[in-house]
Amino acid sequence: MELFDEKEKARIKFQQVQVEKNYFLGEFKENVILAVKKQELDGKMLREVAAAMKREDAVLLKISRNIPLKKVKVYIDEAEKIGIKYRLVDGLSFVGEVGLVVVSKLSFDNADKDVILEKRSQPYEDLGLPACFSKYEGQRICRKHFTMLLxxxxxxxxxxxxxxxxxxxIGKKCPICEEERKGNKE
Structure with a gap:
């Protein structure tokens, strides 16, 4: 009876590893430096991804083919500039919402660590600021919203x-105020 239990445990463990691997675009989680969900890839370079690609142990950037090229072109250009390989991948077995993975040549003990980058607006939302702050990073905002941020x-x-x-x-307006006005009208 115990032998059967051990075989069953090994089979379940193997299946769990395969599901995890398919979630991270064919990579084992312990080799993933950073993963980004498809909806976070919007054509703008995420500084966390750029930093992960510049790490000494980063060797590969994997991108799902299900994402339009215009949304991931900045990452491909950055990978070429840095000199790490990139690969566009697709597979029927790939599951989940991960669209980009930065892969390491080393394995990490990250079983408990969440390697998926939180959504861009999450820090703002967590502290009670409007999510649209993340959309307008790098732009000029009014004193009111700048003070809220500070x-x-x-x-x-x-x-x-x-x-x-x-x-x-010259008529420039705060994009966050404009967004709030649009929200109030609807």
Whole structure:
């Protein structure tokens, strides 16, 4: 009876490993430095992915073919610039929402670690700020929203600039205020 239990446990473990491997675009989780969900790939370079690709142990960038090329072109260009290989992959057995994986030549003990990058707006949402903050990183925002950002996440303030008097004179508006106005109208 025990022999049967051991065989069954080994079979279940093998199946779990295969499912995990198919989730990470054909890679074992212990070789994954960072994984990004498909919906987070929007054509803008995520700095976390760029940092992961620049790591010394990074050897491969795997991208799902189910994602339009215009959304992943920046990652392919960055991989070519850095000098790591990239591969567009597809497979009937691939499951889940992972669209990009940075692979290491080394194995990690990351069984308990979540290697999937949280959605871009998550830090803002967690602290009660509108999710649209993430959409407008790198742009100029009004004093009100800049102050909100400084109060909640001071480290993220460097990702934005403040609208100044000249901006207002030429008619530039805060994109977050505009987004809030649109939301109130609907």
């Amino acid at each position: 109060d909640k996440i001071p480290l993220y303030a460097e990702r934005f600039d403040k609208l100044d008097i000249l901006d207002r004179m």
